[in-house]
Amino acid sequence: MEIKMSLLKRMTVVSLTSFSLALLSINAIAQEVTQMVSVEQAKQQHVTPTVWLPGNVVxxxxxxxxxxxxGRLTWILDVGAKVNKGDPLAKLDARHLDLQLAEKQAQFRQQKINADYLKKQQKRLRALIDNNSTARAEFDRTEKDLHIANEALGALEIQAKQIELAIEKATIKAPFAGKINRRLVQQGEYVTMGMPLVQLVDPNTLDITIAAPLSVAPYLSANNEVLVKFKDKLLTVPVRTWSPAGDSSSRTFEVKLNASQYDLFSGLAVTASLPNEKAVSATLVPRDALILREKETYVIAVDTESNARKIRVSVGRGIGEWVSVEGKVSAGDKLVVRGGERLEDGQKVRINQPEVKQGVENIAAN
Structure with a gap:
């Protein structure tokens, strides 16, 4: 009997220990599943409605x-070479120009000797006229020859400067600082006037060009900031300028955004949000609450039971750290701003900061 009681006690202890370990394991799993997040509340504000349009980085x-x-191309920079303004990009064979310049300089010296002689002769004849020792006609003829010689000197000097300019242009120089994007000819080729040699770009000054509908024009203003979406990034880019006239066939005009401050690459495709109506009341969410994917944009809301709910939205205009959206989001909804990247729909969450209250605001967007 005592042996049975002892065995029973041992079995009870083992069972209680196993149960405790199971509870600890369940609690640990529950804590792993429950994600710690930070939230902010959505708010209501007057903003200008926008339209999303495709754009290109240029x-x-x-x-x-x-x-x-x-001339014959004797040297040319390769693709990727970095240059400053005034640096040489390519050189043509200018030996024939050097010879022409030497010939004109020799002719100039020869004509200069002739002009100096005529000048001296004019001085002698003037003295003879004063003494009535020579005819006036002889003096006039010498004076005429001197004028002709001086004009010939001027013409030769101009011709020499023209050849010097041609020699200077045989070295093609960069009109601005940048990099060689393409080389359109090869060393040794014979090139003709107006033939493109290289494509030069400045990678530090970038624009985003957009073919916008004419309905957008009344709502644009210089330096007005708009949102630009590129892959999983949402950028705030100022309007730099736009075309003063539209295209009659496409009913569009060109808008340029200044994207120089961002690490973008020419040729990239983006989408930009431009204003197209007067200000209306809209729901705004924190910029950090937006999760951008190539095929969708969404936010993670936390319901009353601390469950994560994925809500798809369409992004509108940005105002500082806030962005207007369209979707099933209302003012006061708790939106995840930290820790939402890997949350699954319906997953339990824990909020690690006090709720931030956001009321209805009636501030018109500039």
């Missing part, structure tokens, strides 16, 4: 540099 300074004369 280099503001982008030029195909051409030669201004004919």
């Amino acid at each position: 280099n503001r300074s982008n030029a195909r540099i051409s030669t201004e004369q004919n």
Whole structure:
């Protein structure tokens, strides 16, 4: 009997220990599943409605540099080379120009000797006229020859400067600082006037160009900031300028945004949000609450039972750290701003900061 009681006690202890370990394991799993998050509340505010339009990142300074004369290409920079304004990009064979310049300089010296002689002769004849020792006609003829010689000197000097300019243009120089994007000819080729040699771009000055409908024009203003979506990034970019006239066939006009401050690359495709109506009341969410994916944009809301709920939204205009959205989001909804990247729909969460109250605001967006 005592042996049975002892066995029973041992079994009871083992069972209680196993139960306790199971509870600890369940609690640990529950804590792992429950994600710690930070939240902020959505708010209501007057903003200007927007339309999302495709755009392209382009280099503001982008030029195909051409030669201004004919010649054999003796040297040219390679793709990717970095240059400053005034640095050489390519060189043409200018030996024939050097010879022409030497010939004109020799002719100038020869004509200068002739002009100096005529000047001395004019001085002698003037003295003879004063003494009535020579005819006036002889003096006039010498004076005429001196004028002609001086004019010839001026013409030769101009011709020499023209050849010097041609020699200078045989070295094609960069009109602005940048990098060689494309090389359009190869060393050794014969090039003609107006033929493009290289494409030079400035990678530090970038614009986003947008073909916007004419209905957007009344709501644009210089330096007005708009949202630009690129992959999983949402950028705030100022309006730099826009075309004063639209295209009659497409009913669009060009808008340019200044994207130089961002690490973008020319040729990228983006979408931009431009204002297209008067200000209306809209729901705003913190910028950090937005989760951007290539095919969708959504926020994570926390319901009254501390469950995460995924809500798809369409992004509108940005105002500082807030962004207007369209979707099933209302003012006062608790939105995850930290810790929401890996949350699953319906997953339990814990809030690690006090609720931030956001009331209805009636501030019109500038």
